[in-house]
Amino acid sequence: MRIRGQAVPHAHAHGGGAVGLGCGTGAGTFALLDRFPGARITAADASAAHLRRLRATSCALGVDDRVRTVLADLDQRDWPDLGRPDLVWASASLHHMADSDQALRNVYDLLAPGGLFAVVELAGFPRFLPVGAPSEQPGLEERCHAASRQFHAHHVPHRGVDWGPMLTAAGFSLEGERTVTVDIxxxxxxxxxxxxxxxxxxxxxxxxxxxSTYDVAALDRLLDTDSPHSILRRDDLAAHRAHRLGRAS
Structure with a gap:
């Protein structure tokens, strides 16, 4: 994502720079470090294991002095000190938050004046298997996705929502939206x-x-890494995935 061509200034103490919310093991963090060579990044996540892995990677890459990790439960109303960033980045993390409206208000209060909030969310489930592929039940992947949608409707209700109105309700001005697709x-x-x-x-x-038991058996054949039918041994895999990107200030 091109962030309006602007530079993120070098952070002093805990001010300026960028914050990655729900950073995981750091894919977005390291992309930001590469995109903004002068910036410092605060990486926040609820998983201590993810942050340890991110820290180890930052040390291996020689950028440890540009990364601050913060163990943070972002479902809490009061967040820890994340500084006063010029950029907040949230990639596939907002839909996990228990109270997304409160989280968006927290981001609004967190940003420095004139700062930018960049949001990336999945616009659908990734797909890999060709239709009618051998060694599986016809339509297996679609039935798995339908079951997953039922699961998310109960447990992760904000997955797949339109974030634009939620951002404006939190006080942001929506700068733009677009969908990026990956098709291999x-x-x-x-x-x-x-x-x-x-x-x-x-x-x-x-x-x-x-x-069904037949679908579970077919899925288990694909997931058995020792099986000749393992998904790791297929040469007909596809990768279809879409992301919805939004910029707000």
Missing amino acids: EGSRNPVIGAYALGTLQRLRHRAIDVL
């Missing part, structure tokens, strides 16, 4: 295989109580 066909790339494996493992966890 017919690949045996091990990165795509690992991505598909992890995604389908999570889908199985959410769908296990809804899927």
Whole structure:
């Protein structure tokens, strides 16, 4: 994402720079460090294990002095000190928050005057299997996604919502929105295989109580890394994914 071509100034103490909300293991953090060479990043997440991994990676890359990690439960009304950033970045994290409206108000109060809030959220579930692929039940992936939608409707109700009205309700001015799609066909790339494996493992966890025994058996064949039918051994994998990007100030 191009952030209006602006530079994020070097942070002094805990002011300026950028904050990554729900940073995970740091994919967005390191992208920001690369995009803004003079900036310092505050990476906030509720997982101590994720932050340890992020810290280890930052040390290995020699950028440890530009990263501050903060263990933070962003579901709490009062957030820890995250500074006064010029940029707040939230990638696939807002929908996990218990009270997204309160979280958006917190971001609004957090930003420095004239600062920018960049939001990235999934616009649909990633898909990997071709229609009618061998060694699976026809329509298996679609049924897994339908079961996952039921799960998220109860447990993660803000996944897939239109964030534009929620941002404006929190006081932001919406600068722009766009959807970015990724479409890779017919690949045996091990990165795509690992991505598909992890995604389908999570889908199985959410769908296990809804899927038929035949679908579960077909899914387990794909997830069995020792099986000749393992998803890691396929050369017809696709990767279809869409992200909705928004900028607000």
